Amino acid sequence: MVQKHQDDGGGKKITLKINDNEYSMVVEPHWTLREVIHDKLGLTGTKEMCDKGACGSCTVIMDGRPILSCMTLAIECEGREIETVENLEVVGNPLVEAYADNHAMQCGYCTPGFVMTAKALLDRNPDPAVEQIKDALEGNICRCGTYPAHIDAVLDAAKRLEGGKK
Ligand code: FES
Ligand code: FES
Numbered sequence: 001m002v003q004k005h006q007d008d009g010g011g012k013k014i015t016l017k018i019n020d021n022e023y024s025m026v027v028e029p030h031w032t033l034r035e036v037i038h039d040k041l042g043l044t045g046t047k048e049m050c051d052k053g054a055c056g057s058c059t060v061i062m063d064g065r066p067i068l069s070c071m072t073l074a075i076e077c078e079g080r081e082i083e084t085v086e087n088l089e090v091v092g093n094p095l096v097e098a099y100a101d102n103h104a105m106q107c108g109y110c111t112p113g114f115v116m117t118a119k120a121l122l123d124r125n126p127d128p129a130v131e132q133i134k135d136a137l138e139g140n141i142c143r144c145g146t147y148p149a150h151i152d153a154v155l156d157a158a159k160r161l162e163g164g165k166k
Helices: 033-040 094-101 111-124 130-137 147-160
Strands: 002-004 012-018 021-027 059-062 065-068 081-083
Touching: 021 033, 059 111, 065 111, 094 111, 094 147, 111 130, 111 147, 130 147
Parallel strands: 002 021, 012 081
Antiparallel strands: 012 021, 059 065, 059 081
């Protein structure tokens, strides 16, 4: 499905592949991927906290790796496979349900970034050890201090996905 997005500015026309949709749009060279995803396309699950690459709240998955969308220029993302938190089902997704059942959030602002980082980890390592989870999540900051619950949530998700030991 190709969706058109209009913008009045100059720049270059590109097509972004996000969550199995293609978005053709004109982007300015200085626009970050976060701006395009959140501000232009309305995929508001991708958050901005620091806008300097220091908090992880803007994390999306690109070609299987978690990346900071606030530090990535949209114009460089043509042809890449991008996944945002909107691609995860709210009901029935083992990772989302593990996060909810382990109360791995308070205000929830940082949660999409953590979840996408955790998803990228589980996609490449379905049975991560605690230290591997800590390493993967070390770039994600939570102002509410929910850190221990993320470890439990990812271990629980691995079991639900049958990657973890029962
Ligand atoms: S908003 Fe991108 S790392 Fe903080
Ligand atoms: S749950 Fe509030 S910033 Fe993390």
